[in-house]
Amino acid sequence: MADGRVPNTPSPHIREKRRRRRAEILHAALQAFRENGYHTTTLDDIAERLGVRKTALYHYFPDKESILYECHRESLGEIARMIEEAETCCERPAEKLAYLIREHVRVMTETLEGSPLAFEVPALSPERRAEIIAARDRYERVLRDLVLEGIRGGEFQRVDPKIAVFAILGAINWIARWYRPEGAIHADELGSEFADYLVGGLMCRQPR
Numbered sequence: 001m002a003d004g005r006v007p008n009t010p011s012p013h014i015r016e017k018r019r020r021r022r023a024e025i026l027h028a029a030l031q032a033f034r035e036n037g038y039h040t041t042t043l044d045d046i047a048e049r050l051g052v053r054k055t056a057l058y059h060y061f062p063d064k065e066s067i068l069y070e071c072h073r074e075s076l077g078e079i080a081r082m083i084e085e086a087e088t089c090c091e092r093p094a095e096k097l098a099y100l101i102r103e104h105v106r107v108m109t110e111t112l113e114g115s116p117l118a119f120e121v122p123a124l125s126p127e128r129r130a131e132i133i134a135a136r137d138r139y140e141r142v143l144r145d146l147v148l149e150g151i152r153g154g155e156f157q158r159v160d161p162k163i164a165v166f167a168i169l170g171a172i173n174w175i176a177r178w179y180r181p182e183g184a185i186h187a188d189e190l191g192s193e194f195a196d197y198l199v200g201g202l203m204c205r206q207p208r
Helices: 012-036 043-050 063-087 093-111 125-152 160-175 187-200
Strands: none
Touching: 012 043, 012 063, 043 063, 063 093, 063 125, 093 125, 093 160, 093 187, 125 160, 160 187
């Protein structure tokens, strides 16, 4: 017989409040990682940016590595979403590749706020590191397949897809070394320029 007790589940209001607080913590962490580097940043540094004590962070993340891991998961979730969108909104390989480059730059400059997380994967535990690397490898294969498809369809020059994708990802990941959100370069403009340069360099040239 039911005892009339209400299950101890958080209300929608509490869940939304926790979601916002987690987002605030990740935002503060990304700023600290960008300015000071992951290894130099402490939980006290992150808490100070939020105006709280370090112990308040433990309600959401057990340690600094968990924060780094969640930042990676969020960015990879966005990359998975943009791969799906590229398939539905674009037709030709060049269009899909340009879309992915623009969106990847947006993830680097907006979602990750210019933080160099791509260079901090070794700081994760072996299990988490393997998960992140596997997801990145899947994304890399998608890009290689697009380059190969463009070559076979006559859109792209005959290049080594592996080297081409290394060049693309290297250029995008290096944004974290020089981009500043408060700078004069806007994320949308940067994404468009990267797409123009990187995809344009692959396109077949008509002989004069």
